[in-house]
Amino acid sequence: MSSASWKRDFASGLVILVPLLVTAYIIVWIYSALAAVPLPVQDQTVELLGEVYNVSAPLRVALTLVIFVLVVFSLGYLMRTAFGDFIEDGIDRVMNQLPGLRVVYNASKMAVETVVSGADELQEPVKIETWQGMRMTAFKTGQTTEDGRDVLFLPTAPNITTGYVVEVDPDSYEETDERVEEALTRVLSAGFGEAENTSIPVDVATDDADGE
Incomplete structure (x- = not known):
């Protein structure tokens, strides 16, 4: 077997x-954090196969997960009302007045919005030539300007919660046959991870051939 x-x-x-x-580490950490929440739960034990376990x-x-889900649904229902919009605007104004914390x-708000609905809102990926001879991955937003230009979102890598909103003519970008997930994988991995990349580098293939 060769070194390569x-x-x-x-x-x-x-x-x-x-x-x-x-x-697994993240799951254990989240479980430990939830188990440490000071809820009024008395120690409960069960006996199984002769062993006593604290449950x-x-x-x-x-109980913590149930309370969290109920709070999330309650806030989500509230945010769909006019009163909810007023509360959200007030919170945004207060938080944006705090230096550093804003x-x-x-x-974090933008990250959650991107994770929850960003991929669904992004339409098909396209290639846009930002400079001569240099192409970048952008996504259609489905919006157009009054003068007929398409509005594209040009994300940064690897943090797709930031980027640029560009307005370009329909013939200024190139259509692709990629899926949104494939393009996002490339951007999130800073170009190192392709969703379906089975090619073998030339030098590795050459080393394998020499070692056989």
Whole structure:
């Protein structure tokens, strides 16, 4: 086995294992944080196969999730009313008056809006030539200006919550056959991750051939 081959196998193993470990760590951290919420839950024990288990932590986590979901739905219903718009505008005004914190508030709000509905609102990706010989990935927004230009969103990489809103003529960008998920994967990974990229670098293929 050549050095390039075992390096590729090791890298492939890391690609599978590291995301699983990170996901498991985040789940454990969230579970521990929810279990530490001071809710009025008494210690409950169950006996299973001769062993006694304390189930107060799972009950506390479940109760916390139920309360959180109810609060989210209640606020969402309130925000769809005129009174909700008034409250949201007031909160925005107050938070934008706080130096430093307004940056965190606006960034987190935009991030949540992008995660919840950003991908659904973005339409098909296109290629736009920003400078001569340089193309960038943009997304149609479905909006047009009064003079007939299409409004595109040009995200930054790897943070797609920031970017530029550009107005271009319909013949100034190139249509693609990509899906929104494929284009977002490329932007979020700063160009390193393609949704379907099975090509082998030339130098690696050459090393494998020499080692066989």
